[in-house]
Amino acid sequence: MAKSILVIGATGNVGMPLTKMLSENGYDVKAAVRSSTNVEDLRALGVETIQADLRNFFSLMNAMNLVEKVFFAVPFVSNFIPLSMNVIKAAEEAGVEHLVKISGSGAQYEAIQLARWHRSIEREMMKTGLHYTFLRPNSFMQNFVNFNSGTIGDHSSFYLPLGEGRVSYIDARDIASVAYHVLTEKGHDGQAYELTGPEAISCAQVASTLTNVLGKEITYCGITEEESRQMLIEEGLHESIVDARLELYQLNRLGYSAAITNTVTDITGKSPYTFEQFARDYKERFSR
Template identity: 30%
Template sequence: MTTQNDATRTDSKSSRNTVLVTGGTGKTGRRTVAGLRELGVETRAASRSGETPFDWADRTTWRAALDGVDAVHIVPLDTSPSPTPAFVEQAVASGVRRLVLLSARGVDVPGYFGTSFEGGSPQTEGEAAVRSSGVAWTILRPGWFLQNFSEGVFLDDVRAGELALPTGSGAAAFVDADDIAAVAVAALTEDGHDGQVYELSGPRALGVADVLDEIAKVTGVRAAYVPVEESAFRAGLVAQGLSAEEAALWTDAMKPIRTSQEAPVTDGVRRALGRPPRDIADFVRAASAAGAWR
């Protein structure tokens, strides 16, 4: 756990010189890459289309991406069985000395995500792999991202004026991806994070309608939240081309919001960074200035 001021953090940067970020062009990955480079850390942004070629499905790309790397931020592929254990083994064999894994809130709670996730998950497989790797590790467990409303799966519906979800009147302490990335950067570059599991949330619980109201206050873009039954939501996803299994997984993934299991505010951001997580009002202003809902 670290609560140092910024000057102390800068002075305490470890000797790890090169960091690999898998998923380096994604929501959290690209923010982590930017944060590392702002600190002057040699960083490889790895993805299928990125500057460092990396494909979870093609193990021949792993070795070159890991060559000469001291630390890795693992943004895993959410498929089962997970490729993360094999990647961790390759990383350690390549000389990597620190692993920071992006996992998910609730992976250690039975039934958290509904019946589709029973029998283990890619996240639990990844966590077990880094814990037993023999090198320094940190695990990040964020909840639902605020960025789903500004650059993710909910954006088109928000722009269209109606967001229909099977989340009922439930709430979540939605977390800003900028905070997730800031914690990842700290864990990759500072001492004091080894063996830590950071549960990451925002500073207050909000229902989906509350989030849409916050967006409307700042932008004037007003979208209605329409609660729908799980069965109707699944059927709609299948009609859009998803398989029945994919539709069930996506529907069950929203269970923690529907049941308000995501509502409790956690202390991970404060423990890792020594400050509170960013509030939704600040997120909306920044995303609006970047043109998210135009």
């Protein structure tokens, strides 16, 4: 029986477009979902959905039955590492051949907590003897929708402690495109790919682009680290996640997230999305 590709995190920013690409190009793709997940979009693609809980090793093993390759994106939560370890152990036990992990930009340097978490998971993957590939993207453009569209819609502003720091934000659709090629082509085993967008931009430039696209003045309000901490706590984030986010913001603010790579183009043959293209495609999400 032919083996398939399993996408863990199939309803996410990267997982959904990846699953769509695999399905539309004729690959046997399965989506691991929680029982509470809205799966209508996946089923509309004709994708088989399998209930699996990242906290439940045996449910993951069951989802990986007759699976050759696994892509996984684990949510950034306080038990991020144990959840990831469950995926790796289940892949070993189930006889998966190739694991593809969404990691983080600069994970190899372990300069901040988030990088250290990602690198510890990468090391565990390297110990297994399985084929593996690490995708190390910079911050997602979609984060402006996920975290800032509320205040942009309500009062035309967004709040971050990034000062004038420039970041080479990447569209999650480009990450999905890279993942598609990694999963369907040879030559990616043992590789770690640093993924960025085509330009490094500041939050002031983000605001200017959104102003032009949305047709109304959008303002970037720079805030202090302590103000940001309070906002994140009020969102209900675990203290460890708050600290990790603030460390990442500090790197952004200091300009350490501005490097640009050509990896997206090298692997996919296409230029990555600019922030303006992203903003136009997601215009309705900012206008809600």
